[in-house]
Amino acid sequence: MIADTPVLSAQNLTKTYGSTTALDGVSATVRAGESVAVMGASGSGKTTLLHCLAGIVLPDTGSVRLFGTATGVPAEITSLDDAARSALRRTEFGFVFQQGLLIPELTAGENVALALMLNGTPRQVAEQQAAAALAALGLAGMEGRRIGELSGGQAQRVAIARAQVNGARVLFADEPTGALDSRTSADVMALLLQSVAGTGRALVVVTHDPEVARWCSRVLTLADWRMVADTAGVAR
Numbered sequence: 001m002i003a004d005t006p007v008l009s010a011q012n013l014t015k016t017y018g019s020t021t022a023l024d025g026v027s028a029t030v031r032a033g034e035s036v037a038v039m040g041a042s043g044s045g046k047t048t049l050l051h052c053l054a055g056i057v058l059p060d061t062g063s064v065r066l067f068g069t070a071t072g073v074p075a076e077i078t079s080l081d082d083a084a085r086s087a088l089r090r091t092e093f094g095f096v097f098q099q100g101l102l103i104p105e106l107t108a109g110e111n112v113a114l115a116l117m118l119n120g121t122p123r124q125v126a127e128q129q130a131a132a133a134l135a136a137l138g139l140a141g142m143e144g145r146r147i148g149e150l151s152g153g154q155a156q157r158v159a160i161a162r163a164q165v166n167g168a169r170v171l172f173a174d175e176p177t178g179a180l181d182s183r184t185s186a187d188v189m190a191l192l193l194q195s196v197a198g199t200g201r202a203l204v205v206v207t208h209d210p211e212v213a214r215w216c217s218r219v220l221t222l223a224d225w226r227m228v229a230d231t232a233g234v235a236r
């Protein structure tokens with residue numbers, strides 16, 4: 001793994017919603033193996049930046065490139081249609097949000113296995129891999145529990161397992177500890193970083209919490225929809 005290799009590169013992104021600005025000329029590069037915190041006041045464009053990087057939202061202008069694809073040709077995410085972007089999201093990216101991405105009616109194991117089955121893994125294999133991924137995050141034997149029967153911290157571990165089980169090269173987390181107490185937050189953040197450390201996988205984590213940002217290798221700061229700082233983090 002070469003730590004300096006870019007995985008994602010965004011150039012000059014702009015985005016408006018009617019008369020509301022969400023991004024105003026933002027560029028950012030994410031490299032293999034790094035953990036990047038995105039900070040900034042509420043409304044400064046953090047979520048929009050993350051969604052543009054992940055191909056969930058298309059910017060009005062600017063480009064996002066994904067490097068190291070199977071074809072060897074960088075993917076111009078901003079030029080892909082919906083189907084191609086959604087295929088990229090299933091295979092290259094994993095997502096951990098504050099809450100709501102897990103299906104409450106399904107068990108922990110089923111939630112994780114679903115990410116694999118959507119990529120064509122047979123159910124039985126998917127369930128075995130899901131159980132192993134959950135065990136690696138401290139949830140051994142809990143694959144049969146429904147999400148509603150788990151604590152907030154346990155549910156976020158399931159979300160982390162699901163985000164990375166498909167071999168995603170980039171994990172995106174949008175305020176993943178926003179609904180947790182500070183102790184549980186620290187645990188979840190540590191697991192999130194552990195799941196990228198030494199794998200070459202990159203993590204992009206939106207957070208308001210300077211403690212969370214401290215754990216990352218780089219900190220990007222947005223203000224008024226622009227990038228105002230790009231600094232080395234304290235960790236690693």
Ligand code: ADP
Nearest residue numbers: 017020021022041042043044045046047048049
């Ligand atoms: P942050 O995550 O930093 O709080 P966002 O990226 O969510 O900021 O939002 C940036 C600005 O764009 C805000 O003013 C927000 O209200 C607006 N915005 C974001 N998404 C939408 C949307 N889908 N429709 C309308 N306005 C939006």
Ligand code: MG
Nearest residue numbers: 046047048206
């Ligand atoms: Mg946000």
